Amino acid sequence: MGLYMIERDVKIINKLGLHLRAAAALVQTASGFASDIHLRKDDMEVDAKSIMGVLGLEAGQGTHLKVIASGSDEEDAVRAIVGLIEAKFNEEE
Amino acid sequence: MPGDRDEVVLSGIAASPGLAMGKAIVFAKRDVRVPFRRIQAGEVEVEIDRLKRAIAESKRQLGEIRDKVASEMGESYARIFDAHMMILEDSRTFQEVESKIRDGYNAEFAFNSVFLRHEKDLWEKGDVYIRDRAGDIRDVRKRVLSVLSGTRRVSQELSDLQTDVIVIAHDLSPADTAQMRKEKVLAFATDIGGRTSHTAIMARSLEIPAVVGLQNVSSRVSDGDSVIVDGNRGKVIISPAPETQERYRLESRRYASFTRGLLKFRDLPAVTIDGHTIMLSANIESHEEVGSVIEHGAQGIGLYRTEFIYIGREGLPTEDEQYEIYKSVAEAVKPEPVIIRTMDLGGDKFLSAFESPKEMNPYLGWRGIRFCLARKDIFQTQLRAILRASAVGNVKIMYPMISGLDELIEANKVLDEVKDQLKAEGVEFDADCEVGIMVETPSAVVIADELARHVRFFSIGSNDLIQYTLAADRGNEKVAYLYEPLHPSVLRLIKQTIDVAKRSGIWVGLCGEMSSDLVCAFILLGMGIDELSASPYVVPAVKEMVRSVYFSDAKRVAEFALKTTDPAKVRQAAMENIGKEFPELLL
Numbered sequence: 001m002g003l004y005m006i007e008r009d010v011k012i013i014n015k016l017g018l019h020l021r022a023a024a025a026l027v028q029t030a031s032g033f034a035s036d037i038h039l040r041k042d043d044m045e046v047d048a049k050s051i052m053g054v055l056g057l058e059a060g061q062g063t064h065l066k067v068i069a070s071g072s073d074e075e076d077a078v079r080a081i082v083g084l085i086e087a088k089f090n091e092e093e
Numbered sequence: 094m095p096g097d098r099d100e101v102v103l104s105g106i107a108a109s110p111g112l113a114m115g116k117a118i119v120f121a122k123r124d125v126r127v128p129f130r131r132i133q134a135g136e137v138e139v140e141i142d143r144l145k146r147a148i149a150e151s152k153r154q155l156g157e158i159r160d161k162v163a164s165e166m167g168e169s170y171a172r173i174f175d176a177h178m179m180i181l182e183d184s185r186t187f188q189e190v191e192s193k194i195r196d197g198y199n200a201e202f203a204f205n206s207v208f209l210r211h212e213k214d215l216w217e218k219g220d221v222y223i224r225d226r227a228g229d230i231r232d233v234r235k236r237v238l239s240v241l242s243g244t245r246r247v248s249q250e251l252s253d254l255q256t257d258v259i260v261i262a263h264d265l266s267p268a269d270t271a272q273m274r275k276e277k278v279l280a281f282a283t284d285i286g287g288r289t290s291h292t293a294i295m296a297r298s299l300e301i302p303a304v305v306g307l308q309n310v311s312s313r314v315s316d317g318d319s320v321i322v323d324g325n326r327g328k329v330i331i332s333p334a335p336e337t338q339e340r341y342r343l344e345s346r347r348y349a350s351f352t353r354g355l356l357k358f359r360d361l362p363a364v365t366i367d368g369h370t371i372m373l374s375a376n377i378e379s380h381e382e383v384g385s386v387i388e389h390g391a392q393g394i395g396l397y398r399t400e401f402i403y404i405g406r407e408g409l410p411t412e413d414e415q416y417e418i419y420k421s422v423a424e425a426v427k428p429e430p431v432i433i434r435t436m437d438l439g440g441d442k443f444l445s446a447f448e449s450p451k452e453m454n455p456y457l458g459w460r461g462i463r464f465c466l467a468r469k470d471i472f473q474t475q476l477r478a479i480l481r482a483s484a485v486g487n488v489k490i491m492y493p494m495i496s497g498l499d500e501l502i503e504a505n506k507v508l509d510e511v512k513d514q515l516k517a518e519g520v521e522f523d524a525d526c527e528v529g530i531m532v533e534t535p536s537a538v539v540i541a542d543e544l545a546r547h548v549r550f551f552s553i554g555s556n557d558l559i560q561y562t563l564a565a566d567r568g569n570e571k572v573a574y575l576y577e578p579l580h581p582s583v584l585r586l587i588k589q590t591i592d593v594a595k596r597s598g599i600w601v602g603l604c605g606e607m608s609s610d611l612v613c614a615f616i617l618l619g620m621g622i623d624e625l626s627a628s629p630y631v632v633p634a635v636k637e638m639v640r641s642v643y644f645s646d647a648k649r650v651a652e653f654a655l656k657t658t659d660p661a662k663v664r665q666a667a668m669e670n671i672g673k674e675f676p677e678l679l680l
Contacts, residue, residue, distance in 0.1 A: 020229050022177035050185040051176070052211050055226050062408045091169075 037070025212216030395626020424484025461494025619651030
């Protein structure tokens, strides 16, 4: 982990959880930032820029995740990802 | 005729409504062959390059499909393929494959083993939504492998179809579905898949009738077999008998006219020519189906199966979550009723929230009310949520799988306790909320007079009642022929239930598949049933049948049905009467 690193807790609230399109939207958002970004669930941590990693989290509705970022734009990155999750990935349910 | 095969009926999940009859083309389970060989250090770069080119080509294909789907079906469907492309752009996964190649394996084997491991990880979690995601990775894996090996894909064959066919497959990927020549595919049916799979969603959007989750349809049908796909009821009939073909020809004609003239009947009651009215409502599994209930002119919801709130998720649903869902349904159908059946887990359904033990005989095991009474915490939470929703609409509660009086008394006791809690907390609910039971065990029929004292209604669950009465599992092909809704023992049990309900002053409905079968529905009408609840898609057909017959005829045929022992004669008598007043049905 880098010298500077921020984390934020977020809960998955949309019904289908991190399903395929939601995971794709998250990876797309994460990939727009220079920082290293990880998602942690319990003791499992994955690269937020890897769709296979994100799908592998098996994060259904109600899952608590930690968004961890370190890098020059870490603040913005965490805000954007938490915002996306809280906005239910901008999808209709 | 010699050599003719017997009719076989398979049951799956109704994924997309509509009916079709035709010749089958079968795409059996054909996993792409994965060649294996160890490679020399000098070949590593060649293999990596082959893989890179195959991935690029796969992405190009996906891009093409994506654009086709976007223009034909809309952006939201196209995003599935964006995600598939993203799987191929995943640099971590590519690195895993690359290092496997550097360890001395050929591209196909290295690629396949890495992707297969990711798929397995997802699949083993057993959650329906996650399993669908494993399916996405599998689709991408097969695409790359077939590019690597230069084989033709199912979707290429589907896009080249020359004659009208019914497509039978082990599985169809969203890409296969998107590339079908829609004007040539009458319907499709698959071994695997669920309501939430992309393929099911796309079939609905394309308006192709489809049944999924049939388990072994692709191994039971051969190219050229006659097949009926009933996307309304989730059935596939292989080698249908002439009478069955006739029945479906009528029904599909009716179905076509209903889809055109749905509005004609929507607001009219289910009343016979001679003025006998029954309540005609719909069965749903998800609050998302409420729109369809209203659209098809059902009077409320006769069976809301709540299991889907519990499965396919992590952790149990909270009271507030459930309340929001029940409230939205109650508000949407108000003033018509919604009968919320407390969860019926066990049997063929599983609960992912916690481990339930494997059972030798799940249909005779820990399910329905037995489960609820053992896990009162879960039961109370659901009852609280339902009661709270009763404040905003016409909500009724129904317990599943009642086999004895004690269970019913105990369930009502839990309900009373929950009501007391809510009262003490000052939470609003309908104190007069009706409570009823599913009558689906022969035992419940035999003691129906005792049970009736403690409830306001019965709803006959004919699917289970038939299989318990005849001791025949419809899913077992060796004994499926025994599963006969018109069997005299079944009809007599139903008649007994209806009579006891009338004598006890409570109402009685039926919410199994018998409500969807016009002949059975006609006989139930004649037996004096108060309510029928069927899949929303068949409600218009049942309504038109009721509106085109005489109650006096139905009573006469029902009496005949209870006396005779030959289901074929019963069916014939019913058909004659249904057709008498409405001859075009029999053309």
